[in-house]
Amino acid sequence: MSQVYEGYERQYCELSANLSRKCNSAAAFPDGEKKKQEVSELQAGLDEADVLIRKMDLEARSLQPSLKATLLAKLREYKSDLNKLKREVKKLTLPNLYRPGQEDLMESGMAGVHELSDVDSAIDKSKKVLTSMTRRMSRNKWIVGSIIAALILAIIIVLYFKISH
Numbered sequence: 001m002s003q004v005y006e007g008y009e010r011q012y013c014e015l016s017a018n019l020s021r022k023c024n025s026a027a028a029f030p031d032g033e034k035k036k037q038e039v040s041e042l043q044a045g046l047d048e049a050d051v052l053i054r055k056m057d058l059e060a061r062s063l064q065p066s067l068k069a070t071l072l073a074k075l076r077e078y079k080s081d082l083n084k085l086k087r088e089v090k091k092l093t094l095p096n097l098y099r100p101g102q103e104d105l106m107e108s109g110m111a112g113v114h115e116l117s118d119v120d121s122a123i124d125k126s127k128k129v130l131t132s133m134t135r136r137m138s139r140n141k142w143i144v145g146s147i148i149a150a151l152i153l154a155i156i157i158v159l160y161f162k163i164s165h
Contacts, residue, residue, distance in 0.1 A: 005059040005071065012052040016081060019045045023088045035092070042089045049082055 019042060026038035053075065060071035 002059055002063055002067075005056055005063070008052050008056045008059065009074075012049060012056065012078060015045060015049050015052065016078075016085070019049065019085055023085060023092070026092055027088075039089060039092050042092070046082070046086055046089060049085075053078055053082060 022038060022042055022045070026035060026042065029035040029038060056071075056078070057075055060068055060075060063071065
């Protein structure tokens with residue numbers, strides 16, 4: 001493995017661990033200046049981690065194919081971890097104004113009474129759309145297959161006449 005890649009990987013792992021710890025500690029802070037400062041530091045760290053991943057990606061793509069596949073698989077894991085961290089930081093930036101109201105609705109059992117019929121109708125619509133898409137897809141496959149068969153048949157006929165004459 002490349003020493004440059006290993007250096008980037010080591011930096012990323014350390015940065016990721018620090019960001020994860022900071023994210024957990026920032027979640028404990030109430031909304032205020034301290035939390036805003038922590039979130040801005042987290043976002044700067046996420047940007048730095050993004051840059052490191054891009055550097056690792058470039059370095060991995062320049063290596064031998066045998067190493068390239070394993071390193072790119074690791075990179076996919078790192079990218080998914082980074083996306084999880086980004087979602088957690090995004091949750092931290094959302095205001096907590098509406099959460100108590102949502103919890104009250106959920107506890108009272110009234111949430112979803114009107115939404116259940118809307119959800120069912122949306123599911124029914126999506127099923128109809130998916131079945132029509134499936135039908136169109138299979139019809140298109142048959143059309144393309146028949147065109148290919150006709151072209152092959154035409155090529156065979158042309159070759160037969162060329163060879164026989």
